[in-house]
Amino acid sequence: MKVTRHIYLDYNATTPLCSEVANVLDRCNRLIFANPSSPYEIAKKTRLEIEKARDQVAKLINCDKNEIYFTSGGTESNNLAIKGYLDYLRNLLYKQSIMARNKRANLHLITSQIEHLSILNVFRYIEKNYKDNYQCMVSYLPVDGSGFVDKGEFRSAIGKDTVLISIMLANNEIGSIQPIEELVKIAKSLNENIIFHCDAVQGLGKMEIDVKKLGVDLLSLSSHKIHGPKGVGALYVRNGVKLFPILHGGHQEKGLRPGTENVCSIIAFGYACEIVRKNLKRNIDIMAKLKEFLKEKLIEELSGMVDLRINSPDKKCLPNTLNVCFNGVDSELLISYLSREGIYVSSGSACTSGLIEPSHVLLAMGIEPELAKNAIRFSLGVENTERDLEEVVKKIKEIIVKNKLN
Amino acid sequence: MLVDSYKIEEILPCLADPEKIRVIASLSDDASEVMPYINSIIKNAIYIKSANAITIPQGEKLITIHPRKIAITRVDDEKEAKKILDEMLKLINDTYEKRNDIEPNYERREKPKVMDIYKLLPQNNCRKCGELTCLAFAVKITEGKASILRCSKLFQAEFSRKRAQILELLQKAGFEIPSAFR
Numbered sequence: 099m100k101v102t103r104h105i106y107l108d109y110n111a112t113t114p115l116c117s118e119v120a121n122v123l124d125r126c127n128r129l130i131f132a133n134p135s136s137p138y139e140i141a142k143k144t145r146l147e148i149e150k151a152r153d154q155v156a157k158l159i160n161c162d163k164n165e166i167y168f169t170s171g172g173t174e175s176n177n178l179a180i181k182g183y184l185d186y187l188r189n190l191l192y193k194q195s196i197m198a199r200n201k202r203a204n205l206h207l208i209t210s211q212i213e214h215l216s217i218l219n220v221f222r223y224i225e226k227n228y229k230d231n232y233q234c235m236v237s238y239l240p241v242d243g244s245g246f247v248d249k250g251e252f253r254s255a256i257g258k259d260t261v262l263i264s265i266m267l268a269n270n271e272i273g274s275i276q277p278i279e280e281l282v283k284i285a286k287s288l289n290e291n292i293i294f295h296c297d298a299v300q301g302l303g304k305m306e307i308d309v310k311k312l313g314v315d316l317l318s319l320s321s322h323k324i325h326g327p328k329g330v331g332a333l334y335v336r337n338g339v340k341l342f343p344i345l346h347g348g349h350q351e352k353g354l355r356p357g358t359e360n361v362c363s364i365i366a367f368g369y370a371c372e373i374v375r376k377n378l379k380r381n382i383d384i385m386a387k388l389k390e391f392l393k394e395k396l397i398e399e400l401s402g403m404v405d406l407r408i409n410s411p412d413k414k415c416l417p418n419t420l421n422v423c424f425n426g427v428d429s430e431l432l433i434s435y436l437s438r439e440g441i442y443v444s445s446g447s448a449c450t451s452g453l454i455e456p457s458h459v460l461l462a463m464g465i466e467p468e469l470a471k472n473a474i475r476f477s478l479g480v481e482n483t484e485r486d487l488e489e490v491v492k493k494i495k496e497i498i499v500k501n502k503l504n
Numbered sequence: 505m506l507v508d509s510y511k512i513e514e515i516l517p518c519l520a521d522p523e524k525i526r527v528i529a530s531l532s533d534d535a536s537e538v539m540p541y542i543n544s545i546i547k548n549a550i551y552i553k554s555a556n557a558i559t560i561p562q563g564e565k566l567i568t569i570h571p572r573k574i575a576i577t578r579v580d581d582e583k584e585a586k587k588i589l590d591e592m593l594k595l596i597n598d599t600y601e602k603r604n605d606i607e608p609n610y611e612r613r614e615k616p617k618v619m620d621i622y623k624l625l626p627q628n629n630c631r632k633c634g635e636l637t638c639l640a641f642a643v644k645i646t647e648g649k650a651s652i653l654r655c656s657k658l659f660q661a662e663f664s665r666k667r668a669q670i671l672e673l674l675q676k677a678g679f680e681i682p683s684a685f686r
């Protein structure tokens with residue numbers, strides 16, 4: 099079948115490069131090649147460009163530029179934040195224990211059940227492998243039916259052994275935005291030594307992020323979710339917070355992230371941040387309107403045919419994310435039919451065996467396993483139009499009828 | 505005849521093994537009715553009534569029949585997929601013809617015992633899972649109607665050992681445990 103037009107509704111998975119960023123990338127690739135660590139004049143230019151990018155990222159989240167460390171993306175930032183802090187802490191405790199003779203301690207870590215795999219799998223690894231005198235134990239906090247961490251549960255989970263908390267800013271599958279500012283206040287009031295990390299990968303470009311306001315110690319960012327290149331991101335490390343590197347090598351990024359810098363991508367990421375900063379309010383408005391339009395259309399056109407369940411919360415939700423269960427409609431088949439029409443959406447669930455695996459986020463929200471397999475995630479971008487969305491709803495209707503999917 | 509034909513809809517790389525493919529075929533008619541009968545005659549099948557799906561392991565391949573589709577993992581190529589799909593269509597239709605002579609089986613084989621799960625739950629009836637008691641929750645779990653994630657107590661640090669045991673038990677019984685918690 100010939101597809102004439104593509105409608106991309108999977109911006110939470112990744113975003114296309116915007117043309118300004120593509121131009122910057124192109125210019126860098128052609129003109130900037132010197133290793134920023136080299137001693138001669140042309141290397142200085144590379145250094146300056148990287149520092150400019152650092153400044154651009156810092157401005158977007160309101161921090162000092164020396165608190166930004168470039169990494170290979172959200173996954174690495176998350177790994178570095180959690181493992182880097184625990185390695186530092188375990189080393190510190192070991193040194194102290196030589197003098198104090200108490201050579202054992204349990205370290206308690208807190209996260210939520212709905213984090214991205216690049217958080218959950220780090221914690222699973224730590225639970226299984228950090229088993230020496232400083233054994234790490236993890237609490238995975240539940241969420242309510244709308245995908246929010248319960249503040250009461252959060253408070254009661256914190257104990258005297260709690261050393262590190264990692265809660266995401268906004269969820270990639272359903273879009274719920276956690277009350278990070280309040281959670282940080284609760285945590286620090288109970289124990290001021292707790293380090294708070296926040297995976298803000300999905301928040302960037304879709305909501306205001308101010309690390310001073312949030313009060314977090316560590317915060318992860320990724321470039322490819324904001325129309326920047328893939329394979330680059332950053333970790334915000336509040337001044338005064340100490341981490342060990344997880345890669346070992348040279349002195350780049352103050353030794354915390356050694357390896358010759360991904361120069362052009364870093365520069366382009368900086369530009370992408372600058373563009374986001376200029377357009378943020380406008381973009382949020384556009385996306386929110388589009389999402390409302392899509393939601394209304396879906397309800398208007400489909401509610402007689404299939405039971406719809408909107409999984410994304412009404413309030414405190416990313417302006418672009420709408421997760422919907424089409425009760426009884428196999429989401430894998432629907433996605434496959436839509437893709438043949440040039441329409442791209444995702445289910446948010448991974449397939450690991452023959453069975454489609456229902457999303458852990460939806461299960462954590464208490465959605466029945468069977469219904470969770472009928473979920474479709476629409477994640478919009480400012481490039482989408484109401485006409486596109488009308489077309490998408492029309493096609494979904496056609497596909498369900500034609501293939502008797504309901 | 506119950507199901508008239510299949511159509512291969514999607515050929516994807518197999519996530520578990522990049523050398524192999526995963527094939528999804530749609531069915532022209534609903535195969536739900538025959539599943540309990542297939543469950544009865546294929547001894548190593550895993551039937552999940554609530555999910556309306558039956559998985560048949562074949563060597564390292566997993567073939568899953570859903571109401572309107574068949575998914576196969578770890579397939580060598582399209583030719584092999586077609587062969588398997590033909591077999592499955594025959595299985596569905598042959599079983600359907602013979603259904604009056606077969607005792608349907610609505611149970612999941614190797615279904616974990618309610619008490620085995622209950623023993624590993626925190627057992628303090630805190631109701632956070634939405635059930636009145638841990639026992640009621642254990643029943644829902646064995647029926648595949650609730651996810652183990654809903655027992656928030658179990659996901660507290662102090663229960664990490666029991667959590668690992670329960671997840672292993674469920675996984676062995678063919679339940680879908682989100683990969684992040686396996």
Ligand SMILES: Cc1ncc(COP(=O)(O)O)c(C=O)c1O
Binds near residue numbers: 111216
């Ligand atoms: C919430 C969240 N965290 C982390 C990541 C990983 O980011 P990256 O793809 O840059 O490694 C993603 C991307 O899907 C995400 O949605």
Ligand code: SF4
Binds near residue numbers: 625626657658
């Ligand atoms: S949440 Fe867990 S501990 Fe509480 S009643 Fe339910 S099963 Fe029992």
